[in-house]
Amino acid sequence: MRPGFNRRQLRRRASALLIHVILTLGAAFMLLPMVWMLATSFKLPGEIAVWPPHLLPRVPTLANYQGLFQAVPFPRFFGNSVFISVVSTISVVITSMIAGAVFAKYRFPGRTALFMLVLATAIVPFEGYMIPLYIELVRLHWINTYLGIILPTVIMSFGIFLIRQHVASAIPDELMEAARVDGASEWWTFRRVLVPLSGNAMAAVGIFAFIQAWAAFIWPLLVANTPQLFNLEVGLTAFQFRFSTDYGKLMAGSTLSTLPMLIVFLLLRRRIIENMALTGLKG
Amino acid sequence: MSVSILDRPLPQRLPQGEGRRRITRHARLWLWCYAMLLPVMVIYAYVRIWPIARSFVLSFYNWRLIARVRPFVGLANYEHMLGDQNFHIAIWNTTVYSLGVVLISTVISLPLAVLLARRSRMSAVYQTIYFLPVITPLVPMSIAWKWIYDYNYGILNYLLSFVGIHPIAWLTDVHIALWALVIMGVWKVLGYNMVLFLVGIRNIPSTYLEAASLDGASELRKFWHVTLPLLRPILLYVLVTATINAYNVFTQVYVMTLGSQVAPGQVTRVLVYDIYQNAFEYFRMGYASAEAVTLTLIVLGFTLIQFRAFRERETA
Numbered sequence A: 001m002r003p004g005f006n007r008r009q010l011r012r013r014a015s016a017l018l019i020h021v022i023l024t025l026g027a028a029f030m031l032l033p034m035v036w037m038l039a040t041s042f043k044l045p046g047e048i049a050v051w052p053p054h055l056l057p058r059v060p061t062l063a064n065y066q067g068l069f070q071a072v073p074f075p076r077f078f079g080n081s082v083f084i085s086v087v088s089t090i091s092v093v094i095t096s097m098i099a100g101a102v103f104a105k106y107r108f109p110g111r112t113a114l115f116m117l118v119l120a121t122a123i124v125p126f127e128g129y130m131i132p133l134y135i136e137l138v139r140l141h142w143i144n145t146y147l148g149i150i151l152p153t154v155i156m157s158f159g160i161f162l163i164r165q166h167v168a169s170a171i172p173d174e175l176m177e178a179a180r181v182d183g184a185s186e187w188w189t190f191r192r193v194l195v196p197l198s199g200n201a202m203a204a205v206g207i208f209a210f211i212q213a214w215a216a217f218i219w220p221l222l223v224a225n226t227p228q229l230f231n232l233e234v235g236l237t238a239f240q241f242r243f244s245t246d247y248g249k250l251m252a253g254s255t256l257s258t259l260p261m262l263i264v265f266l267l268l269r270r271r272i273i274e275n276m277a278l279t280g281l282k283g
Numbered sequence B: 001m002s003v004s005i006l007d008r009p010l011p012q013r014l015p016q017g018e019g020r021r022r023i024t025r026h027a028r029l030w031l032w033c034y035a036m037l038l039p040v041m042v043i044y045a046y047v048r049i050w051p052i053a054r055s056f057v058l059s060f061y062n063w064r065l066i067a068r069v070r071p072f073v074g075l076a077n078y079e080h081m082l083g084d085q086n087f088h089i090a091i092w093n094t095t096v097y098s099l100g101v102v103l104i105s106t107v108i109s110l111p112l113a114v115l116l117a118r119r120s121r122m123s124a125v126y127q128t129i130y131f132l133p134v135i136t137p138l139v140p141m142s143i144a145w146k147w148i149y150d151y152n153y154g155i156l157n158y159l160l161s162f163v164g165i166h167p168i169a170w171l172t173d174v175h176i177a178l179w180a181l182v183i184m185g186v187w188k189v190l191g192y193n194m195v196l197f198l199v200g201i202r203n204i205p206s207t208y209l210e211a212a213s214l215d216g217a218s219e220l221r222k223f224w225h226v227t228l229p230l231l232r233p234i235l236l237y238v239l240v241t242a243t244i245n246a247y248n249v250f251t252q253v254y255v256m257t258l259g260s261q262v263a264p265g266q267v268t269r270v271l272v273y274d275i276y277q278n279a280f281e282y283f284r285m286g287y288a289s290a291e292a293v294t295l296t297l298i299v300l301g302f303t304l305i306q307f308r309a310f311r312e313r314e315t316a
Helices: A004-041 A063-071 A074-105 A111-122 A130-140 A146-153 A157-170 A173-181 A186-194 A196-214 A218-223 A232-242 A247-267 A269-282 B016-058 B076-083 B085-116 B121-135 B138-148 B155-161 B177-202 B206-214 B219-230 B232-247 B251-257 B271-280 B285-315
Strands: none
Touching: A004 A247, A004 B085, A004 B121, A004 B138, A004 B177, A063 A074, A063 A247, A074 A111, A074 A146, A074 A157, A074 A186, A074 A196, A074 A232, A074 A247, A074 B016, A111 A157, A111 B016, A130 A146, A130 A218, A130 B016, A130 B271, A130 B285, A146 A196, A146 A218, A157 A196, A173 A186, A186 A196, A186 B016, A196 A247, A196 A269, A218 A232, A218 B271, A232 A247, A232 B138, A232 B251, A247 A269, A247 B121, A247 B138, A269 B121, A269 B177, B016 B285, B076 B285, B085 B121, B085 B177, B085 B219, B085 B232, B085 B271, B121 B177, B138 B177, B138 B251, B177 B232, B177 B251, B206 B219, B219 B232, B232 B285, B251 B271, B271 B285
16 A cells, blocks of 8 residues: 555545535525525514524414415416416427427428428527517407417427427337338327327426426416416516515415425426436437 | 338339329328328417517517507617617626626536536435426515515525625615526526536546546546537537526516515616516507517527537538
8 A cells, every 4th residue: 555545535535525515505505595485484474574584483384375365366376377387288298299290200392491490480589579479469359368378388399399309219110111001091100109109208398388387477477467367476476566575475375386396396307307408408 | 310111202113003002192191291280380380480570570660559550660669779778778787697697607517517427326416406496486486585685684694694794785786686686597597507517428438538537637637628628519508598598587587676665677677678668568569579679689699609609510
């Protein structure tokens, strides 16, 4: 054993420890808003406005959650968010599956042009074209309707890309050929070969659609004008402007809006991270 | 890309009957494709393509929602933008915000990914925690951050008091409000950038790093001379995507700085907020469209930079 070995090992240990300390501090910073929100939602008013602040409630209470349901039609907001997100998710999965599969496995005149059109318009941010969409809704008298709120979320270019990528790379042509040789119709092939083999990709698209629709803010803010149609995000904002200092109830409402996403994420963590990374890299 | 047998060109000479059957089969297949795509493309055109085209058109009109007459004004809206103080402030703030978020989040997430690249249980736990903010909805998180930033009772000022820093009016101080938004922006996007870098690092052939180790290179040198150069395309991708996302910032600004008691007004005015105000508070749809087109062009510009860089790499 060389004399320098121990010191070197010690240095390596020390640096590993330092790295862990830094990573843990960083993780605490990432979790801080969620922990602080959750803790405050269980605090009585007397414990919220105190210095020094307590991180955890000393006398946990459910009063904020109960008060929330009395102050605003909170269950209604929650129901609206669920309804809007579910409809949007179903629609996105269906449209993405159809368009993605056709773009991946068939060749027909205009295919490249159509796909390029989708690709080019996918880059444009929603805020860049929401004004004409709003004017169109005014013309249709769809302002302040579920239809109007859901309309821009029924399709997702990213979903089309993801399914196309999956179908093109993971489903062999031979499978479709075999079905055709057996005399199956194209619809049968789509329904019985492509769809069942795209379960994972469709699930990934569905998760993204749901997360996106759940967090939708600027569009429901514009289109929903009465509390009956507010989703959680708009409802929370309106509530915040009215009771800006009632942090107990605000944090209770925020917790209820965040919790479903946290649950979805913790259940499907690996799939969400992997798909975000993969599709992100493939654009 | 692999495609179906049907894509092969038709054989030149075929028995009469056979050829005709093949042609009708092609035609029927095309018809099927169009029939499948039609509903999807109609919706897509209606909610995406047409509004995009129309926002360009609107930007050349003096288009007010409440006015009967909406005259064509050529480039007048764009000329007006040049002298519009609010627009200048919005562009400046948005650019500062974007640069701040993109640079800080990249500088943190790249080394973070290097540290977490080794597969282990702790690495997975850290990854999950760092990624969490990416999927949390922005409105509740903005409200939570507002409470963290609270001048009197916020936990941030409390934590800073331990290192002797006096309370900071995070959201109302004109010099700090925008940076308070930047901190939250970094918090939100950090995990996403980290995951992209992680994929890139894991795709680096291990032989490169092993060779460097054999040559006695330190961890820092390996990072600087092996990892970083190989990560350049992903680095570019992260920079561009993060910049595009940052330019669309709105929700945090609306929730955190437009409340009754905090109103720095111009201090956190960002581009999308300016568009929102012109279009939906003043109903100047034409002018707001010109601003929206500007936003779109900025985003397209960044995307083109990325496209060209990738192409150069491929041809080089």
